[in-house]
Amino acid sequence: MALISKYIWFDGKLLTHDKAKVPVTSHAIHYGTSVFEGIRAYWNAGNLFIFRLDEHVKRFRNSGKYYNISLRYSDKKIKKAIIDLCRKNKIKKSCYIRPFYFIGQYGINLHVTKKAPTHVAIFSFPFGDLFDKNGITACISIWRKFSDESTPTQAKMGGNYLNSILATQDAKKQGFDEAILLDKNGFVSEAPGENIFIVKKNTLITPPLSSSALDGITRRSILTFSKDLKMKTKIKNISKKELRSADEIFLSGTAAEITPIIKLEKTKIGTGRIGNVTKVVMKKYSDIVMNESKKYSKWITPVY
Ligand SMILES: Cc1ncc(COP(=O)(O)O)c(C=O)c1O
Structure with a gap:
């Protein structure tokens, strides 16, 4: 650190x-x-x-x-x-x-x-990269993401992150870089500190907030700027089967930025390398955060 x-x-x-x-x-x-x-x-x-x-x-x-x-x-x-x-x-x-x-x-x-x-x-x-930007491995966690029935999922509270800590410990113990948690109904929710997107035929799909996903600021940014990239987006429940058969998977978050998942347990995702759609999203995100995109300079606060 x-x-x-x-x-x-x-x-x-x-x-x-x-x-x-x-x-x-x-x-x-x-x-x-x-x-x-x-x-x-x-x-x-x-x-x-x-x-x-x-x-x-x-x-x-x-x-x-x-x-x-x-x-x-x-x-x-x-x-x-x-x-x-x-x-x-x-x-x-x-x-x-x-x-x-x-x-x-x-x-x-x-x-x-x-x-x-x-x-x-x-x-x-x-702070540099949280994860290897060439892609990471992940597993579906044995721990379920908590739901709004027990603790508000949209509150970034210290106590809430014990669920994330358990999921991360389990993933690392099994030799994976990151965990993916399912919601209480068995649909994909998110990672311990990141939202998740799958790519299917050039459409970006991400779980709804009702799947206990945090209303991530990076997630929201992607849903906005993907329109400029002529990509379609969909917010919908994602099953384990859809996750495994995705063309591409990536995580989004302030710390992780855009991180490709190239292997899910024993399954290679796509070619087992960063997918083309993910690459384009990563480049756009990087341009925006570096204040190299005029259209999104409204998202930036200069310090000096
Ligand atoms: C549980 C969880 N999900 C998703 C995210 C991604 O949110 P953001 O893009 O706002 O950083 C975070 C990070 O804040 C998080 O802790």
């Missing part, structure tokens, strides 16, 4: 690591009452470009609402904090930015209400 940048934004101040601390009695450590986002910023042509900052900040606030956990700063203040953090750390490399807020108050029987005090922190670190 790369080194975390020197300064951390903590409750309105830019502090060095040693000063940004919370007590071990904090509620979030015990019960997972933390809310987080993952954002990327790309260094290109002498500037740092934050991808879809507005969308991330909107989801950041919204995630907490499912649990009555309050974000005590305005969207404007959070966006400024993220930009200030990048500037203070003089970031001149593509990086990952992690904002989070959490209940810091002590109380083993604390009733969580909007009034419960929260801390907000933001840190960043240089």
